[in-house]
Amino acid sequence: MPEYDLPLVAVAPAAPPATDEPADFDLFWAHTLAAHRDIEVxxxxxxxxxxxxxxxxxxxxxxxxxxxxxxxxxxxxxxxGATLPGLVELRPAGRATGRDLEWLASGGFAHLVVELPPDDLDDPYNRIVFTNAVRAVQALRTLASVDPSRVSVLGTGPVAAAVVAAAGLLPDLACAMVEGDIPAAHKDSLVAFARRASTPLQLTQGAGAQVLLEEWGFNAALALAAMTGSVERVVECVLTTESNPATRRTRWIASHTHLTDVFVPQIAY
Structure with a gap:
């Protein structure tokens, strides 16, 4: 990923096509997050x-x-004895805790596993699941043993889409990994989140993967283009078919939790 000697900037989301994003998308999530600021995690x-x-x-x-x-x-x-990089792993509810993977914690990470309920297919915003994904990141970041600037998010199976929402709402994540299909009921919201993301992404093949690949970091690219005239992709986005998940996850997360001086636009909500 290229590095840029540029300051952090506040980027207002670009005006989206009215036909493919939920009405008042930014206003809705701004109000949702604001309503939770007074609720301590x-x-x-x-x-x-x-x-x-x-x-x-x-x-x-x-x-x-x-x-x-x-x-x-x-x-x-x-x-x-020192602050640790962190990983929030989002899993579908009902998986036994005995299946927790210890590969990353043994390597020096704080690994928080959170089980989320199934997506609410009747709610186009999927507000409960997506808000809880954001709150999980916030919870890990409050711990004294965790470096809040080096927290990644991994989502698997039916709740993988929650990672897309977290990256769209928390532009300062170290990296994100999406390993599951994108539910059709939430496609428009997830495309909107992807456009606003400024987080390095690794995703696996599945329904909706190509859409995320094309839309991820759209606002960050606009911000860079306005400042430099460049049309290069500023947010790293990788579609992988690598079959060994433990090796692949470890390599991706370890490399991105140590990145410094990378241009990361901050989206203004």
Missing amino acids: APVLTAASARARDLTAEAVTFAGFEGSPVTGRLLTPAGA
Whole structure:
């Protein structure tokens, strides 16, 4: 990814085509996020059992949509003495915690696994699931052991779309990984989020992948073009077919949580 000696800028979302984005999209999410600022995310951690001696496991509860409790599981290296890069992994609800992958925590990361309910296909904004994805990132960032500037998000299966929303609403993520199909019911909202994203993305083949690839970071590209005249893609976006998920995830997340001095437009909501 190219580096630019440019300052951070506030980028107002470009005027979208009225036919393919929900009405008042930006206003709706600005109001939704503003309504949650007075609700402290306040994660509560309690000791849990870890399968590996070099890891510490904790059950996590934080305030999600409208203050409703959301639960997760945090894995960190035992005795870590410095602030850690973080990963929020979003999974479909119902998967046993025993399937938690310890590959990243063992490598020096704070790994928060959060199970989300199925998408609400009757809600074009999918507000509960998408808001809880944002709140999960905020919860991890409040922990003293985590470097808030080095937090990534991974979404798998039916809740992978929540990563797209998180990246559109939180432009300062270290990177994002989308490993699942894009639900048709939320395509318009997810395209809108993708246009506003300024987060490096890795996605796997699936329904909607090509649309995300084409739309990701549209506003960031406009901002760079206005400042430099360049038409290059400023946000890294990779469509991968690599079959080994543990190796692929580790390489991508580790490399992007150590990037510095990269042009990252801040979207003004």
